[in-house]
Amino acid sequence: MKKKVILFFASITILISCTLPKEKVDVLVINANVYTVDDTTPKAEAFAVKDGKFIAIGNSKELLEKFEASDTIDAERKTIIPGLIDAHCHFYGLGLQQQKVNLIGTKSYDEVIERIVAFQNDKKVSFITGRGWDQNDWEVKEFPTKEKLDSLFPDIPIALTRVDGHAMLINQKALDMAKITKDMVVEGGEIIKKDGKITGVLVDNPMELVEAIIPKPSVKDEIQALKDAEVINFGYGLTTVDDAGLSPHVINLIDSLQKAGTLKIRMYTMVSNVPEYVDYYLENGVYKTDRLNVSSFKVYADGALGSRGAALKEPYHDQKNHYGAMVIGHDDFTALAKRIAASSFQMNTHAIGDSANAVVIKTYYEALKGETNRRWRVEHAQVVSPEEFEMLDDNLVMSVQPTHATSDMYWADERLGEERIKGAYAYKQLLEKTGKVALGTDYPVENVSPFYTFYAAVARKDLKQYPEGGFQIKDALTREETLKGMTIWAAYSNFEEEEKGSITQGKFADFVILEEDIMTVKEDRIPNIKVNATYLAGEKVY
Structure with missing residues (x-):
């Protein structure tokens, strides 16, 4: 009799479970190859999304039995990763670049001239601006x-910014308008001269004199720039971007566009180190929404290695008695x-040369005085001496850009010499x-x-698979480390690891469907991986 009672209740339980209504969700993804970047459950094949967040991660059978979705996506075993984060870029600058002469990839000064002439014949602007040339x-x-x-162009001012943003070529008309003369001295940079005459090249701080006379974009232009940049980023699976240096005006514009639904991408925006900007935000405090995080200041310690503006402890190997320059005074920086x-803000400082990195790292530790979890960031950290390496611990975050290594490797040893290049x-x-590195591109x-970033980090090669064996391959990252650097560690660097950076229950449903498995595909195929779809808060945005 007891056995019959047990069987009766078991049958009732099964019957009830079969008739219970399924939980309704917005999106159900099944039959996928999911890299969650969550150490508790590194791999999965399905997940459910409701109200813009992941609510369950598991296998297809279990989730199909539990959930009923408005949109069920059969991924057909394609690879899915968390929405990618670019930990250091110039999102707004990329958008504005779409409205300027594009000089990226030019192989000679003559090609630069050709592009300028073609641009002006088409646009007929009153002030020609462009970016991307690299004499190297x-x-x-x-x-x-x-x-x-x-x-x-004797009567039209021209300002052409070098690819790294730390040098500028201008013509005489622009020199006259900016009132730059051969006898002028500007600290924190250089007005390049030859035979006592200005060549037209400015390095670092003197560029500000020209930037002050360049016509400001209209609000319409600014909005278009932001929208153009968003389209480009979504196409690469980027769902959060860290814009390294913006004004309150642009930040407020971003906020208004996000609230209106015109701009959807998530942004961590660093406030440019301009006295009135710093005063404003220190007085008003951190500003945070689901899509915008304003909690840091972007400071420049020095210039760039390519234009010999990076501050070095010893002279440049290829230019005697030249050390580069700090662009901020030591007392001002301290x-x-x-x-x-x-305050509650982070400090994020651009530091390229070993001298600049030494100043930044030492000043950080002195200012924080043993405080933990402040996550102050060193942006680039390109050349670091052994003594500064010894100082580092997990209280600081290194924000680095792997494609800088593969772009600079052709000439970096000429600048640094065989000993310094090791660091x-x-x-x-x-x-x-x-313990963590945040990875970005520094685009434009x-x-x-981000797939170029991934490849440069793992293979330490350029897109032509050079050099064989990889550039200083001992400093390559594993694929797992690289994926973390572009997701959860980047989120950590922004104090956002609890809301994004992994496919985890309760986090924003930002994810990317890839055409190939980035974790197992042949190494030289990584740069050519295509994005099948990009989702932000469960909404398909690409």
Whole structure:
């Protein structure tokens, strides 16, 4: 009798379970190859999304039995990863670049001139601006001079920013408008001269004199720039971007567009180190929404290695008695660090040369005075000396851009010499010291593609698979480390690891469907991986 009762109740339980209504969700993804980047459940094949967040992760059978979805996606075993995060880029700048002369990839100064002429014939603007030239890619690896520009455009000002943003070529019309003379001295940079005459090339701080006279974009232009940049980023699976240096005006514009639903991408925006900007945000505090995070300041310690503006402890190997330059005074930097340390904000400082990195790292630790979990960031950390490596721990975050290594590797040793180059682009060493590295591109200095980033980090090669064996391969990252650097570690660097960066229950449903398995595909195929679809909060945005 007892056995019959047990069987009766078991039958009733099964009957009830079969008739219970399924939980309704917005999106159910099944039959996928999911890399969750969640250490508790690294792999899965299905997940459910409701109200913009992941609510369950598991296998297809279980989730199909439990959930009824408005949109069920059969991934057909395609690879899915969390929405990618670019930990250091210039999102707004990329958008504006779409409205300027694109000089990226030019192989000679003559090609630069050709692009300018074609652009002006088409656009007929009153002030020509452009970006992307790099003399290191030319047969004659020397800074250009302004004579050709003066001849072709005597009455139209021209300002052409180098690919790294730390040098600018201008013509005589722009020099006159900016009131730059051969006797002028500007600290924190250089007005390049030859035979006592201005060549037209400015390095770092003197560029501000020209930037002040360039016509400001209209609000319509600004909105278009942001929308253009969003389209490009979604196409590469980027769902969060860290814009390294913006004004309150642009940040407020982003906020208004996000609230109106016109701009959807998530943004961590660093406030540019301008006194009135710093005062404003320190007075008003951190600002945070689901799509916008304003909690850090972007500071420049030095310039770039390619334009010899990076501050080095010893002279450049290829230019005697030249050390580069700090673009901020030591006392000013120390005072700023103390002000930020007394607030809830992060301090994120551009540091390329070993001297700049030494100043930044030491000043950070002195200002924080043993505080933990402040996550102050060193942006780039390109050349670090052994003594500074020894100081590093997990209280700081190294924000690095792997494609810088593969872009610079052709000439970096000429700048640094064979000993200093060993501490350059040392991502594995930085990871071992700090426990995490946040990975980005620094676009439009480099290409937007996060797959180029992934390849450069893992293979340490350029897109032509050079060099054989990889550039300083000891500092390559594993694929797992690289994926974390572009997702959960990048989120950590923004204090956002509890809301994004992995496919985890309760986090935003930001994810990317890839055409190939980025974790197992043949190494040289990584740069060509295509995005099948990009989802933000469960909504398909690409």
